Amino acid sequence: MRDDTQPLKPLGRCPAHASNSVPLHRAQSLTQEGSTAHIDLDGQIYTLRITRAGKLILTK
Template sequence: MTHHNISLKEPKISPFYCAESLTGQDGQARIVLNDELYTLRITRAGKLVLTKGSNQSSGMQVPQ
């Protein structure tokens, strides 16, 4: 008889977000990763664009 090591743990599920909820009425969200500021925006064509920007040029303080 062969025994298999089977894990009965639930599969890890990634968080799920609605883009409109993240971006708000102006269609943009600021995201910080490793002290770098990114902008997520919804285009007129309904696509998502993530761009890396400088927090110094925006004058925005990066939250800790």
Template sequence: MQIDTRLHAASSDATHTALPTHDAVELTNGGSLANIRLDDQMYVLRITRAGKLILTK
């Protein structure tokens, strides 16, 4: 499994432009589920009771 370290490097380097930030509670409209579309694929974002995020296809 190959891990992409570019996101970690970008977040630790203050000279990079800030990444877009989205509030998960706003994405779920105050609930615990939201649909997220990427091209022609639909994913489900879920906020668990423990406050973790799960993204499934």
């Protein structure tokens, strides 16, 4: 697991939700062009996976 405390910069705002100012992130950026990323939420580690079919799976 990569221990990188540098926050990712959003690509911008999601056009579909522009009025809500929702940040937009590329899944490939989160996985650093790989297929898996670990996400920390309040000390809980989640795994984000991009499948071969191009779907996202988030597991605890």
